[in-house]
Amino acid sequence: MNKTNAMRMLDKAKIQYEPKEYIPDEKDLSGVHIAEQIGLPAGQCFKTIVTRGDKTGPVVFCIPADREIDLKKAAKITGNKKVEPLAVKDLPGLTGYVRGACSPLGMKKKFPTYIDEACRDYEKITVSAGVKGCQLLVNVDEIVDCVGATVCALTTTE
Numbered sequence: 001m002n003k004t005n006a007m008r009m010l011d012k013a014k015i016q017y018e019p020k021e022y023i024p025d026e027k028d029l030s031g032v033h034i035a036e037q038i039g040l041p042a043g044q045c046f047k048t049i050v051t052r053g054d055k056t057g058p059v060v061f062c063i064p065a066d067r068e069i070d071l072k073k074a075a076k077i078t079g080n081k082k083v084e085p086l087a088v089k090d091l092p093g094l095t096g097y098v099r100g101a102c103s104p105l106g107m108k109k110k111f112p113t114y115i116d117e118a119c120r121d122y123e124k125i126t127v128s129a130g131v132k133g134c135q136l137l138v139n140v141d142e143i144v145d146c147v148g149a150t151v152c153a154l155t156t157t158e
Helices: 005-012 031-038 071-078 088-095 117-121 140-147
Strands: 017-021 046-053 057-064 083-085 113-116 124-128 134-139 150-152
Touching: 005 017, 005 134, 046 071, 046 088, 046 124, 057 071, 057 117, 071 083, 071 113, 113 117, 113 140, 117 140, 117 150, 124 140, 134 140
Parallel strands: 057 113, 113 150
Antiparallel strands: 017 134, 046 057, 046 083, 124 134
């Protein structure tokens, strides 16, 4: 597999990672499906959601694949009145990534990034490598430091 921007960013920071390859399914881009393919719990596989805040502009969130983001919580945490998911067509231009392969690592610009506190349930989590077909297993503290993320409660409670 060729190096992705996400991998290059981790290499530059001297952060170890383990690529977890899977066969992408265009009919099911869900993180839960990906987690099944790479043999990890869905709660350990994090999906990246790019939003636009009404006051801050783009904001990046990473949450467990088996959970949904609470947009009201997300807005409050980021100092916005509201945040809305970015339109799929706007994703490549802003981040350099496409739907189903968006990584919090190696975006075109550095955006405020928030990772759900559920990441603390694991020593390592996966995030997209920036291409469909590969996740990166990386130490939680190291990825938080690498992207300058804030760890907080972002998901709806059952």
